[in-house]
Amino acid sequence: MAASFSTAKLAPTAPERFNRLRKPLGVTSFGINQLVLEPGQRMRIHEHERQEEVYLVLAGRLTVAFEDGEHDFGPDELIRIAPEVRRSLLNRGPERLSVLALGGYGEHEPRDARAYAAWDGEPQSVADVPLPDDLPASELRSA
Incomplete structure (x- = not known):
């Protein structure tokens, strides 16, 4: 079992x-929120000093308003917005909108992971450890 992990649940x-x-x-290294907007609800117009944001539409239709117009995004679509860009998130649709919002600042440190070929193996570069075989049917759980 992992020495330290935590959980949260998205709200329907x-x-x-x-x-x-x-x-x-x-x-501690980035922001993460779920935004839930009922039809007709919207968020305040805002910008950031340093934090860029990425929005992932989980359900419904997201309208992002900018000073020069609007753009719509549906489920499974992502949008990245630079810090200094003023925006507002709106739900112009007939159904509830659920969006996962991620925000961060600073340079990403790529490939800081270590990979293991087995639980008792030695750490290696991720690039040096191939993806494992798929689970056999006998190890799958039923719904």
């Missing part, structure tokens, strides 16, 4: 528009 509905996930997860 939310009493508030923000479902804060960073703090219950203990995340």
Whole structure:
């Protein structure tokens, strides 16, 4: 079992528009929130000093308003917005909108992971450890 991990759950509905996930997860290097907007709801116009944001539409249709117009995004679509760009998130659709919002600042440190070919193996570069074989049918769980 992992020495340290935490969990959080996305909200199908939310009493508030923000479902804060960073703090219950203990995340310190980036922000993570779920936004739940009912039809006709919107968020405030905002920008950031340093933090870029990525929005992943989970359900519904997200409209992002900018000073020069609007763009729509559906489920499984992502949008990245630079810090200095003013934006507002809106739900112009007939159904509830659920969006995962990720925000961060600073340079990403790529490939800082170590990989193992087996639980009792030695750490290696991720590039040196091939992906494992798929699980056999006998190890799959039923729904």
